[in-house]
Amino acid sequence: MPTKLIVAAAVILTLAGAVHLGAQAPAARQLPRGAAAQVAAAGPSDGPRFSAAGMLQRPDDYREWNFVTTGLGMTYGPTQPAAGDPRFFDNVFVNRASYREFLKTGQWPDKTMFVLEIRSSEAKVSIDNGGQTQGSRIIAIEAAVKDVNRFKETGGWGYFDFGGGTELKAEMPALPKSATCYACHQANTAVENTFVQFYPTLFDVARRMGTVKPTYDPNHKVGQP
Ligand code: HEC
Numbered sequence: 001m002p003t004k005l006i007v008a009a010a011v012i013l014t015l016a017g018a019v020h021l022g023a024q025a026p027a028a029r030q031l032p033r034g035a036a037a038q039v040a041a042a043g044p045s046d047g048p049r050f051s052a053a054g055m056l057q058r059p060d061d062y063r064e065w066n067f068v069t070t071g072l073g074m075t076y077g078p079t080q081p082a083a084g085d086p087r088f089f090d091n092v093f094v095n096r097a098s099y100r101e102f103l104k105t106g107q108w109p110d111k112t113m114f115v116l117e118i119r120s121s122e123a124k125v126s127i128d129n130g131g132q133t134q135g136s137r138i139i140a141i142e143a144a145v146k147d148v149n150r151f152k153e154t155g156g157w158g159y160f161d162f163g164g165g166t167e168l169k170a171e172m173p174a175l176p177k178s179a180t181c182y183a184c185h186q187a188n189t190a191v192e193n194t195f196v197q198f199y200p201t202l203f204d205v206a207r208r209m210g211t212v213k214p215t216y217d218p219n220h221k222v223g224q225p
Pocket residue numbers: 069070071074076077090091092114115116142143144159160161175179180181182184185193194195196198199222
């Protein structure tokens with residue numbers, strides 16, 4: 001009977017659909033949203049990914065890149081923070097392929113990407129009596145990308161601000177060249193546009209390879225004559 005057959009086929013199709021969805025559901029739940037989904041589909045990221053519109057995608061897995069350094073409570077200008085103000089940690093990561101290249105040459109290859117993660121600090125957590133440890137709160141995530149064609153106008157480097165807290169953006173365009181990042185990173189850095197003077201093992205590499213900029217002056221302070 002044709003009607004029975006159609007009903008049977010529909011039941012089978014529905015069941016098949018349910019099984020398929022059942023199999024997919026756990027994986028789908030783990031998938032990050034939006035741009036990060038592309039990263040997940042292609043395996044761990046290692047370097048900058050731009051959308052067709054030129055927006056830099058915030059990598060979810062930058063903590064699987066190379067760790068470079070941690071600074072605590074760094075301030076650069078002439079004004080000092082008020083006593084008792086919380087001191088933030090900043091953690092610097094760079095994509096693995098560029099890190100390996102830097103170890104060989106003391107220079108950053110094109111398509112190098114850095115992530116600067118600024119985190120809250122906490123005191124007296126668990127068994128700690130006197131130090132400071134990193135909290136779960138992300139104050140900000142910023143990034144720098146070397147791409148000599150894309151960022152021709154700003155010396156080959158672009159700077160990005162993904163915001164912080166619960167407002168982290170999935171993708172951002174480069175900050176305009178009037179942003180303070182460009183001038184400070186051009187004027188005060190030891191290697192190219194990067195603060196390798198604060199990255200102890202990489203600074204050794206740069207000194208050995210002779211790639212420290214002749215303009216780098218360890219005694220210079222920002223905002224002082
Ligand atoms: C007054 C100087 C100054 C300004 C302005 C500044 N930075 Fe930095 N930046 C630093 C210093 C110093 C470090 C090294 C941090 C450390 O050692 O932990 C750094 C490190 C970084 C890094 C890690 C890679 C590197 O270049 O060494 C990124 C990414 C970064 N900054 C992004 C930004 C962005 C984006 C802006 C603008 C919104 C910005 N910075 C503005 C001084 C500055």
